[in-house]
Amino acid sequence: MNHSDPVPPANPTxxxxxxxxxxxxxxxxxVYVLLAAIIIVFIIEQTLPLFATAIIPLLPPFxxxxxxxxxxxxxxxxxxxxxxxxxxxxLVEQGQxxxxxxxxxxxxxxxHILFNAYALFIFGAETERIFGRTRFLVIYILSGLxxxxxxxxxxxxxxxAGASGAIFGxxxxxxxxxxxxxxxxGTFGRSRLINVGIIVVINIFFGLSMPGIxxxxxxxxxxxxxxxxxxxxxxxxxxxxxxxxxxxxxxSPLKQAWVPLLATALLAAGxxxxxxx
Numbered sequence: 001m002n003h004s005d006p007v008p009p010a011n012p013t014x015x016x017x018x019x020x021x022x023x024x025x026x027x028x029x030x031v032y033v034l035l036a037a038i039i040i041v042f043i044i045e046q047t048l049p050l051f052a053t054a055i056i057p058l059l060p061p062f063x064x065x066x067x068x069x070x071x072x073x074x075x076x077x078x079x080x081x082x083x084x085x086x087x088x089x090x091l092v093e094q095g096q097x098x099x100x101x102x103x104x105x106x107x108x109x110x111x112h113i114l115f116n117a118y119a120l121f122i123f124g125a126e127t128e129r130i131f132g133r134t135r136f137l138v139i140y141i142l143s144g145l146x147x148x149x150x151x152x153x154x155x156x157x158x159x160x161a162g163a164s165g166a167i168f169g170x171x172x173x174x175x176x177x178x179x180x181x182x183x184x185x186g187t188f189g190r191s192r193l194i195n196v197g198i199i200v201v202i203n204i205f206f207g208l209s210m211p212g213i214x215x216x217x218x219x220x221x222x223x224x225x226x227x228x229x230x231x232x233x234x235x236x237x238x239x240x241x242x243x244x245x246x247x248x249x250x251x252s253p254l255k256q257a258w259v260p261l262l263a264t265a266l267l268a269a270g271x272x273x274x275x276x277x
Contacts, residue, residue, distance in 0.1 A: 021238065023130075023247050030137045031124035035117060038163055041105045042113045045075035045084060055083075062091075076109050078159055086161040087148050097271055100148035101141075106161035116163045123170045130177060134253040135232055136170075138260045143169020143225035145267055150220025153274050160214045165221030171200060172225025177233055184236070224263070232259040 048055070049071035056066060063079075070079040082088045085102025092099055107113035128136040147165015151157065178185070178193035185192070200222065207215040235251035 021245050021247055023236065024234065024249050025129045026132050028125045028128040029133050030140070031120060031128050034124070034140070034163075035120055038105050038107065038113065038117060038120075041084070042075060042107050045080055045106065047074070048080050048083070049074055049077070059083075075107060075113070081106060081108065081159060081161055086159050087151060088159050089152065090158070092152060092275060095275065097275055100145050100152070100271070103148055103161045104141075104144040104163050104166055107163070108161055112162060116167060119167050120163060120170070123167065123174065127170050127173050127177075131173060131229070131233060132249075132253070135229075135234075135256075136173075138253070139169055139173055139225055139228050139232060140166045142228060142260060142263050142267065143172065143221040146224035146263075147217040147219075147221035149267065149270055149274070151214050151217040153270075154216040155214055157214060160217060162214070162217070164214065165217040168203075168218045168221035169225025169228075171196060172222045172227075173229040173233075175200070175222075176226050176229035180230065180233065181236070228259060228263050232256050 049068070052068035052071040055071075056063075056068070059066065063083075066079055071077055074080055082091070084106055085099050086106055087099050087103040088096075107116060124136070124140075131139070144163065144166030147168065148160075151160045151165070174196045175193070178189050178196060182189045182193055203218065204215070207213045207218055232253070234249040236247045237250035238245060239248050240246065
């Protein structure tokens with residue numbers, strides 16, 4: 001070896017000590033689509049009472065006896081929530097399991113939509129940049145569905161709605177990511193892991209101490225999002241360590257497709273066990 005040649009590091013996948021290496025980050029897209037979707041759906045919830053007299057004759061027999069007064073309140077009306085796809089136990093038990101999905105886009109009142117929209121933007125934009133569009137959307141939907149299933153199975157609530165389960169899934173993605181790369185990201189990574197953990201504890205505490213909060217949906221989304229993300233995240237590899245060192249994602253959502261497929265199979269099995277369809 002010529003004395004002018006650089007000495008290779010012991011581990012070519014580890015960033016050189018004290019040197020900042022750029023990570024492959026994407027641009028958020030789905031988080032803005034999801035934000036637009038929940039806002040549009042909320043507007044529909046609020047305006048549906050204006051069309052109550054036209055809607056009532058079109059309703060199936062299950063809704064016999066409803067009046068325009070039952071629509072009042074918009075997003076806070078149980079009738080409006082059920083009509084638009086809330087996680088409503090009697091109808092889910094009749095086989096309407098699609099409500100596990102549609103309920104993720106509904107919200108009950110202005111405070112609910114404002115809090116969830118803010119949380120989705122704050123946590124979602126950063127997480128989508130890290131995980132990429134495909135991984136982000138897949139985990140968001142799956143954790144939301146697991147949250148709905150957990151709510152149906154354990155909460156005892158007759159009706160539930162909201163994106164909270166999926167948003168807690170995003171928080172779970174951050175827990176998995178900063179845990180996985182806590183050493184590589186150094187002090188920043190470890191501090192972020194601690195901060196996310198504090199956020200989780202605070203939200204669980206408030207959820208347990210305040211009425212009307214679907215804690216099982218939150219926990220279902222958080223746990224499923226964390227577990228799925230542990231195996232469905234970027235796999236960093238250091239390239240060009242002697243010239244322009246940078247990280248690349250050595251894996252891809254396609255290579256890791258077995259993770260969401262397994263999660264979907266477990267979700268389907270749980271749904272079948274609880275609902276029978």
